[in-house]
Amino acid sequence: MSLLEIKNVSKIYGELKALDNVSIHVDQGEWVAIMGPSGSGKSTMMNIIGCMDKPTMGEVLLDGVDIAKESSKRLTDIRRDKIGLIFQQFHMVNYLTAVENVMVSQYYHSMPDEEEALEALGRVGLRERARHLPSQLSGGEQQRVCVARALINHPELILADEPTGNLDEANENIVLDLFRQLHREGTTLIVVTHDPEVADAAQRTIVLEHGKLVKEVINEHFEA
Amino acid sequence: MSAAGLPFKNLTRKPGRTWALVLLTAFLSLSLFAGSVVVMSLQSGLRSLEARLGADIIVVPAAAKTKTDFQNILLQGTTGAFYMDAGLLDQIAAAEGVEKAAPQTFLATLKADCCSSRLQVIGIDQQADFTVQPWIAQSSSRELGPLEVAVGSDISAGVGDTLRIYRQSCPVVARLSPTGTGLDTAVYCSMETMKTLLEAAEEMGVSHKVTSDNAEEVISAVYVKVAEGASVDQVATSLMSHPRWKVAVVQTRSMITDVSDGLAGVASAVKVLIGAVWALSFVILLVVFALLTNERKREFAVLRLIGASRRSLRRLILTETGLVCLLGGCLGIAVGAAVIFLFTALIESALGLPYLTPDGGKIALVAVLSLLGTALMGALASARTAWHLSRVDTGSILREGN
Numbered sequence: 001m002s003l004l005e006i007k008n009v010s011k012i013y014g015e016l017k018a019l020d021n022v023s024i025h026v027d028q029g030e031w032v033a034i035m036g037p038s039g040s041g042k043s044t045m046m047n048i049i050g051c052m053d054k055p056t057m058g059e060v061l062l063d064g065v066d067i068a069k070e071s072s073k074r075l076t077d078i079r080r081d082k083i084g085l086i087f088q089q090f091h092m093v094n095y096l097t098a099v100e101n102v103m104v105s106q107y108y109h110s111m112p113d114e115e116e117a118l119e120a121l122g123r124v125g126l127r128e129r130a131r132h133l134p135s136q137l138s139g140g141e142q143q144r145v146c147v148a149r150a151l152i153n154h155p156e157l158i159l160a161d162e163p164t165g166n167l168d169e170a171n172e173n174i175v176l177d178l179f180r181q182l183h184r185e186g187t188t189l190i191v192v193t194h195d196p197e198v199a200d201a202a203q204r205t206i207v208l209e210h211g212k213l214v215k216e217v218i219n220e221h222f223e224a
Numbered sequence: 225m226s227a228a229g230l231p232f233k234n235l236t237r238k239p240g241r242t243w244a245l246v247l248l249t250a251f252l253s254l255s256l257f258a259g260s261v262v263v264m265s266l267q268s269g270l271r272s273l274e275a276r277l278g279a280d281i282i283v284v285p286a287a288a289k290t291k292t293d294f295q296n297i298l299l300q301g302t303t304g305a306f307y308m309d310a311g312l313l314d315q316i317a318a319a320e321g322v323e324k325a326a327p328q329t330f331l332a333t334l335k336a337d338c339c340s341s342r343l344q345v346i347g348i349d350q351q352a353d354f355t356v357q358p359w360i361a362q363s364s365s366r367e368l369g370p371l372e373v374a375v376g377s378d379i380s381a382g383v384g385d386t387l388r389i390y391r392q393s394c395p396v397v398a399r400l401s402p403t404g405t406g407l408d409t410a411v412y413c414s415m416e417t418m419k420t421l422l423e424a425a426e427e428m429g430v431s432h433k434v435t436s437d438n439a440e441e442v443i444s445a446v447y448v449k450v451a452e453g454a455s456v457d458q459v460a461t462s463l464m465s466h467p468r469w470k471v472a473v474v475q476t477r478s479m480i481t482d483v484s485d486g487l488a489g490v491a492s493a494v495k496v497l498i499g500a501v502w503a504l505s506f507v508i509l510l511v512v513f514a515l516l517t518n519e520r521k522r523e524f525a526v527l528r529l530i531g532a533s534r535r536s537l538r539r540l541i542l543t544e545t546g547l548v549c550l551l552g553g554c555l556g557i558a559v560g561a562a563v564i565f566l567f568t569a570l571i572e573s574a575l576g577l578p579y580l581t582p583d584g585g586k587i588a589l590v591a592v593l594s595l596l597g598t599a600l601m602g603a604l605a606s607a608r609t610a611w612h613l614s615r616v617d618t619g620s621i622l623r624e625g626n
Contacts, residue, residue: 052529073533080531091526095237096230104230108531133237149530 003028003188009058011044018044020211031189033202041211042192046161051075084150088162090142092134098145099130102152109153120148140171160191176201231544249552249598255501257594258560259494266487269404269578276403277476278355279447280456286470301406303332303344310441321454326352329418330444340388344410347418355447364398368414374398376408390424404580486577509605517609524613534614541610549602553595
């Protein structure tokens, strides 16, 4: 069953076609990697799927809803309810502790629950660091807090943009193991990456170039 | 974590920035509160002066400094005395255009063993008086008896205390309500008591004789109420130009106008000062919030990312501003109140104008309005920031540096 269906989507900035008639579908529970060189349209795709931008043309069906036609307010609701976002930079609110950074996501979604937030931190191995401010955490730890924050509201889709780009090997493995665990639990993952090793961890890789989908590769060695 | 929790945490975990904003808003509310209370006190003092003078013309001896001394006694609370023949009272009362005439006699006490402290004693004719007597009647239902005195609100003695005036023991039987004028520092007694005190002073070598006459009895001033239909100017001119009386006249309307002009000048200066402080503070707040816009772009992009609506971000900034303004506003008002009330006497003497602090209800209203004004200023200054930050391009900001 398809969670995300992108049909003939184009995004045009003046003369530039950042996305040119791209069609992709992602099934529920699938793990997809999107690869491509700089300027290939990966970020534009990520913005559109993450409800942070709208396409110029085409349809983007997320769980049956065409998000290309929704209002900005509704897109915020959809992003909050269905999507967990992870970026390369460790975007934490710098005056909140690790657990508060997770709870603030609960606050805007439903209701803060400290025990549940601590459990989420425990899941990424940071329960003991829950009361630390971002400035007291390493880069890898901050990224793991961001992962905990992304999954605290049980989103249907985890959308990650270069999630391991700033991590050392040990932290990269921790994050990939977390993704594997989420995948086993049925969460749909879309990971934008430059790193072939990260792409290899996914079930399927989509390659973009100059805004067009040029290749789709099924990972035959994929291990759930 | 709650709706107020996020702004509260931001403020408490950025103490330097928060205190800078709090102090700035405190400065705003202090200037508005203190400035408003000073202006209101001056207006209140002027109204009180008008009520207490009650006469159209005040006749005093024609000596060179008498008019100035008299105004200083009334406005500044300085001590002084000047005398003229008490026989003039009947002649003034009989003059054309005069409806009522009431005498007052002044006596300045000494800062010596004979007296409790340096005081201005004013004797009134309790039957004829129409200016001080109604004021005394607000505090005491009976007339002042022999040696009994009523004291102005700035005199430290209270009812039941006894003042020593030229070795005479004078029991305090009434304490008068404040007027914000020099009258608050005076002691009031009947003409009979004043006669006794003048004799006691005479025995101690303090002369109260009219230098050019051999008057048996003396008075210092005659308060005149002009008859209806008569011209105050004409009556004043006629009294002053009498060939044998040698008197000067003070027209209370012109005195009040002088005070009113002085008050208008001070009020304008205070208003300009408040305006300048507010304009400057508004510009500083705008700059500070503009700098914060840049500093907090990423934080707000993160909050948008995790589902905060634009409206909730605007609310977040306005709540933060509200908390800062509330704290700063209260601090400013507290400091303003402390300065205003601790240094009332200093302000009063520096301004040299009648100064009567308004009652608690009015001050509380000014405090609330100052707080609201400060909050409104903060809200206006942060509104632009709130709008900008709520419209951040989440995707591009969070990808910066990737």
